[in-house]
Amino acid sequence: MKPVACLILKKSFWVVVCLCLGIAVGRAAGTAAPEHVRELDLVHFSHTDYGFTDHPAVCRDLYVRYLDIALDAIQATRNYPQDARFRWTAETTVPVNDWWQQATPARRRQFLQAVRDGQLEVTALPFNNTPFLNRRQWEVMLDWLPEDLLRQFKPQTAVQNDVNGFPRAGAKVLLDRGVRYLFTGINSDSGGPPLPRLTAFWWKQPDGRRMLVWISLSYGDGFFFFESEEWRRGPLPLAADGRYRPPRAGDILKTDEASLRKAHAQCLQRIRQFEAAGYRHPVLLISMTSMWRYDNDPPFPPLSDFVAAWNKLGLEPRLRLTTATEAMRNLERVAGPHAPEYEGEWTDWWANGTACAPREVAASRLAKRNLIAAESPLWGPLDAATRRRIKELWQDLCLFDEHTWGSGMSVGQPYSLDAQGQWNEKARLAWRPMALSEWLLGQRARTRLGSMSEGLWLANPTEMPFTGWATLITSCLRQETHTIVDPETGRRMALYYEPGPLWGRPQSDKDLSYEDVSATFPDRSPNRFARFWVENLQPNSVKKFLFSREKTIEESAGGVEPTFTADAQGWPQTAIWPGMTKPLFTAGLGDVLAVKVRGFAPRWVSQDIWNITDPVKKQELQNEKLEFTTAQAAGPATVQNGPHTLLFVQRIEHPRLKWGTRRLELWKNEPRARLTVRFNRISSFDPELLCVISPLPCDGVLPRLSSGGMGFTPFQDQLPGSCRDYFAV
Template sequence: MPAIKTIYVCNHSHTDIGFTDYQDVCFRQHADFIRQALDLIEATEDYPEEARYSWTCETTGPLLRYLRSAGPDELRRFQHWHHAGRIDVAAMNYNLTPLLNVEQMHRSLYPLRALRDEFGLTVESAMQDDVNGISWLFADLLAELGVWFYSAAINPIRGARPKPFPGAFRWQGPSGREVLAWNGYHYLFGRSQAGLGNFELVDRLLPRWVSGLEADPTYPYDFLYCEATHPVRVDNGPPDRRMADFVKRWNEEDRPYRMAFKTVTEFGRLLEAEHGATLGMQRGDWTDHWMDGPGSSAYETGINRQAHEILGAAEAIEAWLRSEDRDRYDAVRAAHDYEQAILFDEHTWGAYSSIEAPDSLFTKAQWNRKASFAYTAVMEGHDRLAGAARALAAPLGTPGPEGVFNLGDLAPEEAFKPSGIEDVLVINTLPWDRDVIVEEPEPRGGAAPAGMLDCFFNRRSGWGGNRPVPPIRRVAGRVPAMGFAFLPLSTAPAGSDLRAGPGFIENAHYRIEIDPEGGGLKGFLDKDLGHDFAGRYEGWRPGEYVYEVVESDKGRDAIASFDFSNPDFFTGFKDTPWRRSRASEVVIEEAVVENGRASITVRIQAGGVASAAVTYALDSGVKQLAVDWMLDKLAHEAPEAVFIAFPFNLGAPRFMLDMNGIPSEPNIDQLDGAAKDWYPVQRWVDVGDGARGVTVVPLDAPLVHLGGITTGKWARTLTPEGPTIMSWALNNHWMVNFKASQDGRIPLRYRLTTHEGDVDPATAARFAAEASMPPVVLRDIAPTGPRSGSFYAIDPAAPILATAKSGEAPGWIALRLQNLAKAPTLATIRFAKAPAEARRSDPIEHPGEPLAVSGTSLAIDLDPLATATILVRFGEG
């Protein structure tokens, strides 16, 4: 606890895409801020060195837009002051939530390709402000890209910070790479809490912070480092000349400590040089407490999760086409599509008036724009998938007859003639052989939409006039890894194992019984294990709808309230008067067996909805339970939440979840201070007791509580009540930027499977991948060549995942390989034909060392929990 000698100030604008202004306006503002910063840098060039203005570009998204639009002189001006150390560039794309999947996290760093390679900029540091955390994988990705310093300026409202605070530590990523991390004050600390830039405030506000650090025995530094934004436009605010003049005057006066401007990278260098040798190591996910906000927009959050999968499938097929010299990858379009998905997953969400004035133009315009990112991402993804799938199919067979737009003057069978083709073409975009049961798409004869495949389009809907709509047929078969197969329509699912009766369904693996009181499961019998997994929590059963409100006139203030006198800016209450209810009326419909599936639908009346229904379904021979809710949600602006309960009949629980792509155990694989009251699930979450367990895949709703309902515990350590997973499907608890209410039809879909022993992360991940990305099915193609084929496959015994995309460099294909085990592994990739060359790569596709190719196979050593990018080409260089 040495005496403070210097206050270091990092000037920047906090990047909110929205909140203070309409999103497109914010992008233009940030371009103007850079120009104003350059003006101010030049205007203070004759100031003493410590007072010469400097600026840090917090995020690459707005910066890259500015650089792309800058003229030659403006660009040279930026580069000059950047290389002079006066305008810094941080590496993060935006301030991000944990909603991003592994590929999105990689793509969020692709702007570094342009910033470094095209514009000649140096990027060594990263920063995230406002949000309460950052996905663990970023520690690996940043380190591998030479971004060695990470700075966090957390806004702890409704959240928490790790320790030390303020302070530094080595943050180790899943695979063992590490970055230097600074856990610092709120980004508005400098202007709002310490009064910097204002001589009327600083002498009253600053001393208590300095004396607090000097009295703190755990604080070993002789400086106070803080960020400074605009004094009133604290978010999306411009540079401020008053700061430069303030620092100049401060240092001219008789003061107990100096002030100096530092960019984030300059501060990182100082920290490393003076204290790097003494810093401790921390390992784990920096789980973001603000992840609860997306529950305010359940439908759009769900469709953006679909966009993640659809974009991945489209790019996998595009990569296959490139390997066959039929390239259709458009790098500019791909970057746009991923940025749309990332912008939805970016943290800002909506207007600061979202709760106070939900019906205002300002609020509604921003939500419309925010939602558009998800809709654009998913529909552009569908268009790319449709184009790629049809291109892959083109040489494989002859298409059936095209329809004729029917104005009613033709019989349906005349306008849309049957093809007579008794096969469907099924494409598996996952790199392992896959047993599938697929539905034959409706015959549409080439009618619109062209940008969405028939297998994804809603049935009995279309533009083209009257057409025949045949009964549904389902097909069972096996499709090769990252491959295709023509499956005969005659190979229907066996169905002999299916049974159904009053209140129950069963197949070869499970018997499911419905609880008439709440509509959940009173029986979830695994026949193979001889164990009934149906448990209870607070009287609720697996799959049951639970509605929650706050019984207080204080509303959201009964959960947590703004309190700027509190160091954490809020008070979180542990005595919130929650009222939770189950269905008031339950109607169990007749169970049915048809098309190789047994299903039973339960309709309920309950709080928060006009109506709701859940369908439980079992496919013939498949060890998977589908739980598909459809809510007809009523708008409710007072605080509320919807849970889908999954309590299981197990012993002392052990949880594991796919947290931002990394198989993680709560507490163990998290930093102290990371979120424990709720968790973000990328694809799967598992609970077991060592003898057996259940894997749950939430397709639409990424938030879960583990062990029971944990809202309001504000816990630094998860202490689960029992073996329960509560899907926190909807909530509107936030008091500013997230939606005040949501209504309409909202799907909530889950896929469950059970297992013996502890969960195997690779098995869970592959089950979840199959549940999340259905096969692509095309009809009316008569095969004229091979009936099956494959692009590549991974070793089914290895604990790895793999995805493919067309490389950014012509002719190359980029593979992402991920080791899901906490031990080294050898990842073997088998291609359909021999690659001409393979290389290791960094995460943004800069080629590295050559890799040995053995015939059609490639083997790569992967460190524990490592993610690697491999570049492969098949044609001539």
């Protein structure tokens, strides 16, 4: 019996040994260094939203405090090992400027010393942007900080986080200023990056210059290299909410050995996923935010202790706290020689968010035109005070085109005090510049023309000649006037009077148009506006005209007129001018189409459609869940056949509109048309897309568009993987 027992013991012994060896082998394999990655470069910053988590004014106050926290952490870790010394990257320059204006001289010296020591970096852009900045705004974007500070900061890197695109107009201005790198941490929602994440590529510009771009993970995803679960709670607590706080030492990224080894296992798992997908560089660049709200979060100073403890334990890959530019230089060293090169406009899906505020966008665009006109040399040199005011207004308009469009609950609770308060502050960045730019332009014109001889002075403060209508409100006329006279040539232009609004009680239904839903003041009072035709007014010029009581009958210039076809209701379908082989537009111009999402919780249904990658399945779900309704003509179009233009006006009806009007004006002496569609949409919480159709007879020839003043041809001149569903212009 004993030998049997002995045999059993021997088997048991070998079983135990094998199990122990299995555990040991498994642990060794699990903790082995990655195959390729030998160093993790950690870039620590806060993702800057002007709003979303808090009111924009609160956000700006927070960021001033955050720079103080970062500076204190830099001072406290100067004696740490080099790779563990606290480093902070200011993602945007607006907070830096805010901080600098409030800082004491001693604090400013500490800040500049931290920059020189490489522990604090100020990147190149004031904020993460939408693609609606024009050429002048891009100049302002790179001139946000005082010039003497820019010389000391010497920014080398621009950061565009969250947004899934970046205009070439911005890349050009950055390269002009010596900025060579673009770091992106793109949000996965509604589009995502154009290329696989953790990709470095050279972005070639039309002039041949190149910028190194890093497609990183989402801007805060570095946290999940070391932690498997989120620490933040919410959904999105306000900074003022005392029930929540930012993480502290011991909450996340703990430094005891057991926690470090657990974090190491998580890190290796993530790295191996990327290596299996093809990542081959010895350096991996990732960014980290705090875990309070993910956005608009403070620095996390204990990160230095975590890095120091990790490296002291000899874990691989080695961690290095660094700044964005230092990390990009390191990346260029290992990836630059083999990085692919791409060119084209980088269009983005998030551009559609700007369409949620058509009135405010219209106000901002009017303000931009006013400011460009006010800066015209036509009015004479600008004094220092006016230059400061103009820059202030341009900065407001730039901030309006910043990527944050309201509270995190702006869709779910649009009428909450937080959502309304945040939107009020955002909208102010359009309305205030509109009013002040109009006032500024008026003052510039008065200063230039106020001492001129009596008459009507017409100015063209743009870089292009002007041909079209000049409009007056008739209350400015002090005498009966029927004709405008050019004293230089003797040419006489008839004044055409039109109805318009007037204070007072309406006397009959003829005083009110169908658009006047308030029915308070007449909007069809006769002879409220007068307009006359201007021909080829030269750029940056003024011209004097005289008033005349005599009536004038104008004739068509040169007898040139377009030939047009119309539908049964008289709305134009095509128009062609002499010498043209194809019409300027085709049937459907000015049609209004509404797209409604059917189903329970329709916003989530639209997200379901968005997330489908298979084109066949996407089309099937679109057919099932989307309802398309086109507006119908409410009656025949009216036609005004004048000496200079043909004007078609038609009322339209749609179940989603209180009223709608479309106007199409065709120039007679040149192939030119102006389409204006006005409507009063019935408010609804349901997601809805309203489209104005403008079909062109391209026949394979694509239109040329502009982004920030830089032209591109959609579908052809774009980065691979960038948005092709719609384009910002």
